[in-house]
Amino acid sequence: MKEKRFTLKIMDVIYENEKTITFIFKHKIKSGPGQFIMLSDLENGEKPFSISSCDGSSFGVTMKIVGEFTGKLSALKPGDMVSIRGPYGSTFTIPEGKRCLITGGGCGVPPLFFLAGRLIERNNTVTAVTGFKTGSEAMCVNEFEKTGIRPVIMTDDGSLGARGTVLDAMRDILKKERPDMIYAAGPEIMLKKVMDASDGIPCEILVERYMKCAIGICGQCAMDPIGLRVCVEGPVLNKRAVGLLSEFGAYRRDASGAKEFFCGATH
Amino acid sequence: MSKKLMIDFLGYTLASPLVLPAGIMGISSGSLARAANCGAGLLTTKSLSLKPRKGHNNPVTACFEGGMINAMGLCNPGIKEGLEEVRDFKKRIESPVIASVFGTSPEEFYELASYVNKSKADFIELNLSCPNVLDEFGVPLSASKDSVYKIVKSVKSVSERPVIAKLSPNVLSIKEIAMAAQNAGADALSMINSLGPGMLIDIKLKRPVLANKFGGVSGPCLKPVAQKLIYEASSCVKIPIIGMGGVISGKDVIEIKMAGATLAGIGAGVFYRGIEIFKKVNREIVKFLNEAGYENIGEVKRIK
Ligand SMILES: Cc1cc2nc3c(=O)[nH]c(=O)nc-3n(C[C@H](O)[C@H](O)[C@H](O)COP(=O)(O)OP(=O)(O)OC[C@H]3O[C@@H](n4cnc5c(N)ncnc54)[C@H](O)[C@@H]3O)c2cc1C
Ligand SMILES: Cc1cc2nc3c(=O)[nH]c(=O)nc-3n(C[C@H](O)[C@H](O)[C@H](O)COP(=O)(O)O)c2cc1C
Ligand code: FES
Numbered sequence A: 001m002k003e004k005r006f007t008l009k010i011m012d013v014i015y016e017n018e019k020t021i022t023f024i025f026k027h028k029i030k031s032g033p034g035q036f037i038m039l040s041d042l043e044n045g046e047k048p049f050s051i052s053s054c055d056g057s058s059f060g061v062t063m064k065i066v067g068e069f070t071g072k073l074s075a076l077k078p079g080d081m082v083s084i085r086g087p088y089g090s091t092f093t094i095p096e097g098k099r100c101l102i103t104g105g106g107c108g109v110p111p112l113f114f115l116a117g118r119l120i121e122r123n124n125t126v127t128a129v130t131g132f133k134t135g136s137e138a139m140c141v142n143e144f145e146k147t148g149i150r151p152v153i154m155t156d157d158g159s160l161g162a163r164g165t166v167l168d169a170m171r172d173i174l175k176k177e178r179p180d181m182i183y184a185a186g187p188e189i190m191l192k193k194v195m196d197a198s199d200g201i202p203c204e205i206l207v208e209r210y211m212k213c214a215i216g217i218c219g220q221c222a223m224d225p226i227g228l229r230v231c232v233e234g235p236v237l238n239k240r241a242v243g244l245l246s247e248f249g250a251y252r253r254d255a256s257g258a259k260e261f262f263c264g265a266t267h
Numbered sequence B: 001m002s003k004k005l006m007i008d009f010l011g012y013t014l015a016s017p018l019v020l021p022a023g024i025m026g027i028s029s030g031s032l033a034r035a036a037n038c039g040a041g042l043l044t045t046k047s048l049s050l051k052p053r054k055g056h057n058n059p060v061t062a063c064f065e066g067g068m069i070n071a072m073g074l075c076n077p078g079i080k081e082g083l084e085e086v087r088d089f090k091k092r093i094e095s096p097v098i099a100s101v102f103g104t105s106p107e108e109f110y111e112l113a114s115y116v117n118k119s120k121a122d123f124i125e126l127n128l129s130c131p132n133v134l135d136e137f138g139v140p141l142s143a144s145k146d147s148v149y150k151i152v153k154s155v156k157s158v159s160e161r162p163v164i165a166k167l168s169p170n171v172l173s174i175k176e177i178a179m180a181a182q183n184a185g186a187d188a189l190s191m192i193n194s195l196g197p198g199m200l201i202d203i204k205l206k207r208p209v210l211a212n213k214f215g216g217v218s219g220p221c222l223k224p225v226a227q228k229l230i231y232e233a234s235s236c237v238k239i240p241i242i243g244m245g246g247v248i249s250g251k252d253v254i255e256i257k258m259a260g261a262t263l264a265g266i267g268a269g270v271f272y273r274g275i276e277i278f279k280k281v282n283r284e285i286v287k288f289l290n291e292a293g294y295e296n297i298g299e300v301k302r303i304k
Helices: A068-073 A106-121 A141-146 A166-176 A188-197 A239-243 B029-037 B079-092 B106-117 B145-156 B174-183 B220-236 B250-258 B269-273 B277-292
Strands: A005-017 A020-025 A036-040 A046-054 A059-064 A081-088 A099-105 A125-132 A152-155 A181-185 A203-206 A236-238 A251-253 A259-261 B007-009 B012-014 B018-020 B042-044 B061-064 B067-070 B097-101 B123-127 B163-166 B188-191 B195-199 B214-218 B241-243 B263-265
Touching: A020 A046, A046 A081, A046 A106, A059 A068, A059 A106, A099 A106, A099 A166, A099 A188, A106 A125, A106 A141, A106 A181, A125 A141, A125 A166, A152 A166, A166 A188, A181 A188, A188 A203, A203 A239, A236 A239, B018 B277, B029 B042, B029 B079, B067 B195, B067 B220, B079 B097, B079 B106, B097 B106, B106 B123, B106 B145, B123 B145, B145 B163, B145 B174, B174 B188, B174 B220, B188 B220, B214 B220, B220 B241, B220 B250, B250 B263, B250 B277, B269 B277
Parallel strands: A099 A125, A099 A181, A125 A152, A181 A203, B018 B042, B018 B263, B042 B097, B097 B123, B123 B163, B163 B188, B188 B241, B241 B263
Antiparallel strands: A005 A020, A005 A081, A020 A059, A036 A046, A036 A081, A046 A059, A203 A236, A251 A259, B007 B012, B061 B067, B067 B214, B195 B214
């Protein structure tokens, strides 16, 4: 196996909202929705980001500015260079001619936008639900509409779309129709609830864990009790895999490897 | 697993001569279980210290043609939590476990060994490749025969587990260091730790690839160095050696055993051939044994 590493110029920076930016790179990569890259400026760190678009000649990643590293990245301009490794990890399954329900919360939404495009290419009908804390944090709304999908938008405060959670919208939809497949990305508590509410429908989710090597050797992202490595066998997991993970929805590990237990619910 | 792979090591009979070395996969009980189920006969925890450590900033790994460099920075959740992972592992799987520990002085190593005494770990391994805080130039403990002797002696005075000293390749005379460890009472050696450290540079960004700039070298390029050092060390000590450094195939295992090792660790190989590497290499060993007419892996001895 060889490491896939490139040093690339940022071709375009798109400001999705106050706290979210997209970098576009003119570089051909072979990737499926759900996969991620490790992105670094070789100065302030290196972190995982899901691929949010990918066509024959370019790809993009969309990031929420949350802390020190993403804060530094937000100052980068077109023409600046970054180091990229990947794509890594597993991809969402793309069926043909099925009814698909996509559910995303916060920064889980961008990879689902990439997924939606691939689903439509294969003649699937797509319903999308996206949830955000507040309207000013919404992302990918226009992008979804360009693909012909009108996302149901939910916000905690009702400032955009309907007030409520992704789960509220999903339960309403499941009362009216039964999709063949459910996809989810977002905070883990939300993912757990989507799984629990999916009622026998096949379901795939995108799990996040702290990452270091991203090549399956350091064990940082391994989930108990089977040592599933999110950077290799994940981040996209199906119901069967999640069923084997006692750690899912319960805890994750910090940079030292110590357990951090999830508290309460979001979205 | 084939009976031909069974091998004795310090009073234990292992199902395979393959070892998961320190720092590879072994942060959690789940990871250890995965490596055991994939065919490793002996598992090592990540190196544990008295206090938790977050390790160096990302990027912490980078690959090149001959191998990889890493500067994980000895991240670990601390000896207490680390040994809880061993306990959780042992509830489900019986394979023997080595607790790898590191400190900066004989006193710290002594304290770490007392924790291991109270744990489910079967062996204690001393990672000696840390800078010596008492040395004004930060020379690693592993580079001084006196430091190695003092630390092993201190641990032996308290440890109720067999003691394995993990040696660094970055020394002037490996024979001197190996003898010091044996004379202080070490029950086995583990060698080699990563080489260097080394450095890789991104020529477009004009920056070092690792945040820490430097990182220890592992992988295939280490093999000739590891074999030479194991060959030298085994010429002057009687204690068994866990050999590692660039092992990625069954043939490499035979080679490192012919250099003088009893068991063989596979670290970077997990990247090159996937976590299933343990299964694959076990199969390759059996194939070699059959073809070359050996009854079992124990018959493969050090060459002259
Ligand atoms: C597979 C995967 C895909 C991701 N995709 C996206 C994406 O498309 N868009 C997006 O905005 N974010 C994504 N993230 C999360 C993103 O990596 C973090 O938001 C980012 O690392 C925050 O860094 P920071 O220094 O700005 O913030 P910090 O303040 O350092 O961290 C904020 C939070 O980010 C997470 N985090 C920090 N470092 C890491 C790391 N090395 N690995 C994993 N998580 C970390 C932790 O939960 C932490 O609490 C993804 C994470 C994973 C694991
Ligand atoms: C990512 C990584 C982390 C490591 N962490 C440790 C560690 O914590 N303690 C230790 O004694 N050795 C550590 N090592 C060294 C390995 O245990 C092993 O000695 C070395 O990599 C040589 O074997 P290899 O070529 O098969 O990888 C680490 C190596 C790698 C690649
Ligand atoms: S991040 Fe190192 S194994 Fe996944």
